[in-house]
Amino acid sequence: MLHGQMYVNGHWMDTEKKKKVLNPATLEVLGTVPSGGGEEAKQAVDGAAEAFPEWAARTVYDRHEYLMKWHHLIRAHIDELAKLITLESGKPLQEARGEVQYANDYIAWYAEEAKRIYGETIPPSSSGKTLMVRKEPVGVVAAITPWNFPAAMITRKIAPALAAGCTVVLKPAEQTPFTALKLIQLAEQAGIPQGVVNVLTGEAKDIAKVWQQDARVRKVTFTGSIEVGKQLMKDAADTMKKLSLELGGQAPFIVSKHADIDKAVEGAIQSKFRNGGQVCIAANRFYVQEERMEAFTEALLSKVSELTCGNGMEEGVDIGPLINEQIYEKVMNHIADAKEKGATILTGGTTQEDGPGYMVKPTVLTNATDDMLCMQEETFGPVIAMTSFQTLEEAVRRANNTSYGLAAYAFTEQLDEAFYLAENLEYGIVGLNDGRPSAAQVPFGGYKESGIGREGGHYGIQDFLEIKYISFATS
Ligand code: ADP
Numbered sequence: 071m072l073h074g075q076m077y078v079n080g081h082w083m084d085t086e087k088k089k090k091v092l093n094p095a096t097l098e099v100l101g102t103v104p105s106g107g108g109e110e111a112k113q114a115v116d117g118a119a120e121a122f123p124e125w126a127a128r129t130v131y132d133r134h135e136y137l138m139k140w141h142h143l144i145r146a147h148i149d150e151l152a153k154l155i156t157l158e159s160g161k162p163l164q165e166a167r168g169e170v171q172y173a174n175d176y177i178a179w180y181a182e183e184a185k186r187i188y189g190e191t192i193p194p195s196s197s198g199k200t201l202m203v204r205k206e207p208v209g210v211v212a213a214i215t216p217w218n219f220p221a222a223m224i225t226r227k228i229a230p231a232l233a234a235g236c237t238v239v240l241k242p243a244e245q246t247p248f249t250a251l252k253l254i255q256l257a258e259q260a261g262i263p264q265g266v267v268n269v270l271t272g273e274a275k276d277i278a279k280v281w282q283q284d285a286r287v288r289k290v291t292f293t294g295s296i297e298v299g300k301q302l303m304k305d306a307a308d309t310m311k312k313l314s315l316e317l318g319g320q321a322p323f324i325v326s327k328h329a330d331i332d333k334a335v336e337g338a339i340q341s342k343f344r345n346g347g348q349v350c351i352a353a354n355r356f357y358v359q360e361e362r363m364e365a366f367t368e369a370l371l372s373k374v375s376e377l378t379c380g381n382g383m384e385e386g387v388d389i390g391p392l393i394n395e396q397i398y399e400k401v402m403n404h405i406a407d408a409k410e411k412g413a414t415i416l417t418g419g420t421t422q423e424d425g426p427g428y429m430v431k432p433t434v435l436t437n438a439t440d441d442m443l444c445m446q447e448e449t450f451g452p453v454i455a456m457t458s459f460q461t462l463e464e465a466v467r468r469a470n471n472t473s474y475g476l477a478a479y480a481f482t483e484q485l486d487e488a489f490y491l492a493e494n495l496e497y498g499i500v501g502l503n504d505g506r507p508s509a510a511q512v513p514f515g516g517y518k519e520s521g522i523g524r525e526g527g528h529y530g531i532q533d534f535l536e537i538k539y540i541s542f543a544t545s
Contacts, residue, residue: 072101079117080264106272121265137181175510207235209288220246314523319476322469337505351477391427398428401451475517
């Protein structure tokens with residue numbers, strides 16, 4: 071049994087009341103964490119606000135050093151972190167290791183990017199003036215993160231915040247607190263000063279309410295559901311906080327008649343089955359040009375038949391359990407709804423019965439229609455829903471006919487088609503012949519209701535900076 075503690079203003083804290091954390095593969099209690107609430111949330115902001123001026127005043131070279139120390143410690147603890155990720159999120163161990171590396175890429179990238187927080191001088195329209203722009207950290211940042219990437223969603227927010235000179239209060243998902251606590255323990259070990267990072271576990275609503283009402287918190291950065299994202303946006307209005315929201319996706323995956331079928335199948339497997347489909351950029355709706363439907367389906371089914379479901383701690387498992395009953399019910403409901411409306415299940419569609427966890431066999435269904443739930447909502451499970459199209463214009467129109475706009479995928483070997491697709495898909499991320507577009511150095515974020523702002527790359531640090539314009543009358 072694991073027993074976590076919260077880290078508030080440089081102190082590890084407990085509460086009498088605890089929250090249980092389950093292992094989704096076994097449904098056994100993995101451990102407990104404190105059930106923090108409003109009081110602790112305020113203490114964390116006190117610590118972060120007190121630490122802010124000194125942290126902001128450090129040179130970027132100083133902050134670079136702290137971040138790199140943290141990066142090296144994470145690298146030294148990769149096995150421990152990966153194991154925690156698998157135990158609390160269910161994803162296969164190999165994938166969890168990949169996540170730790172990906173998470174750590176953000177820290178190294180922003181350690182470097184700290185050195186490039188450039189200002190500007192602007193030519194004046196009359197002599198005797200010097201016009202300058204400088205960048206300043208926004209202040210205390212509240213970060214709220216989800217369970218599907220227990221490490222990467224944290225570092226993608228905290229690393230640019232710290233690099234920019236902000237201090238942070240973090241609330242990780244209740245399903246995956248242990249990875250977060252370990253990461254913050256390593257940040258402490260790296261010598262990051264008291265109050266600069268704080269992590270709370272407990273009641274999301276109570277904690278978020280206090281942070282939202284506190285005017286010292288100048289920015290909220292959130293990854294999670296559209297529903298909670300909208301609520302946070304409303305609540306942030308009272309004190310006009312800056313917001314970054316990375317919300318849901320419902321990614322279309324277009325296979326042109328000019329696609330390389332092997333590449334498209336590989337992209338489909340990468341994009342759909344990573345973390346059992348519990349990824350906000352996971353492909354959800356597959357539009358395949360009529361002429362290639364048969365060839366794509368055959369090649370896809372052959373690859374899907376090689377995938378194994380099971381406990382992610384076991385060697386050779388490709389797909390772990392879904393995180394909880396709620397997601398399981400949603401996935402099964404999408405399958406049942408598709409069946410009822412005329413889809414044909416080609417493989418899967420049922421529960422994997424040999425474990426207590428919520429496991430759904432990798433599923434491929436065809437004859438999907440645009441009115442099915444799996445074509446309209448984020449499934450967040452290992453389900454490929456396919457439909458055919460005749461022209462690329464039709465595919466793009468159907469792909470864009472949604473309130474989501476996070477990621478889209480398109481496969482073709484023809485240059486004109488590639489450009490047409492990339493330019494016309496209304497999505498923040500387009501994977502062109504690529505099922506895995508994520509990386510620390512690129513902008514990640516959505517159009518429409520999929521969010522606001524961009525994380526990653528040089529874009530990702532700008533959201534943690536204020537722009538100050540200084541007009542200096544020199545004569
Ligand atoms: P998911 O469906 O991925 O669990 P949520 O949006 O429910 O998405 O959760 C993402 C994060 O938001 C988690 O850390 C969760 O605890 C937190 N959260 C959930 N409800 C609220 C809320 N009302 N206010 C603030 N944070 C919340």
